[in-house]
Amino acid sequence: MKTELKILLVSVLALTLTVSGCYYDNEEDLYLGSSTCDTTNVTYSTSVAPVFAGYCNSCHSGSSPSGNIKTDSYSSVVTNITRIVGAINQRSGFKPMPQNGGKLTSCDLTKIDIWIRKGMLNN
Numbered sequence: 001m002k003t004e005l006k007i008l009l010v011s012v013l014a015l016t017l018t019v020s021g022c023y024y025d026n027e028e029d030l031y032l033g034s035s036t037c038d039t040t041n042v043t044y045s046t047s048v049a050p051v052f053a054g055y056c057n058s059c060h061s062g063s064s065p066s067g068n069i070k071t072d073s074y075s076s077v078v079t080n081i082t083r084i085v086g087a088i089n090q091r092s093g094f095k096p097m098p099q100n101g102g103k104l105t106s107c108d109l110t111k112i113d114i115w116i117r118k119g120m121l122n123n
């Protein structure tokens with residue numbers, strides 16, 4: 001076999017292994033990503049309040065909160081829950097929130113949904 005041909009074959013083999021190696025890694029990342037949404041112990045203080053703190057409180061707290069909704073206050077969140085759910089799920093008829101930001105992750109939305117269905121406890 002000609003040397004050039006051998007080099008070509010080895011290169012193709014190496015490239016194939018590299019590409020399939022990357023593909024395998026990606027699949028693993030996707031799998032890990034979907035399995036890290038822990039919804040076993042959803043509470044207000046550990047699952048819901050941190051999401052609002054990270055994405056909402058910068059505009060929705062203090063003495064003149066945007067939309068007159070304080071997302072750093074449990075009672076304000078409960079009082080305004082219909083508007084909050086509409087806004088974060090970006091349903092028509094509601095202002096999409098967070099304003100000027102991307103939609104919350106499906107994991108965060110799921111946790112908030114579970115908290116609501118469990119009775120919106122102040123836990």
Ligand code: HEC
Binds near residue numbers: 067080084098099
């Ligand atoms: C950059 C500032 C900003 C951030 C961050 C933000 N908001 Fe808002 N939000 C506003 C403003 C301003 C309004 C009032 C919009 C208006 O009335 O035109 C508003 C309105 C709302 C409303 C009323 C919507 C309606 O249609 O009745 C809700 C509910 C709300 N925000 C919830 C949230 C939640 C929950 C988050 C976090 C996921 C969030 N916002 C993040 C600025 C923000």
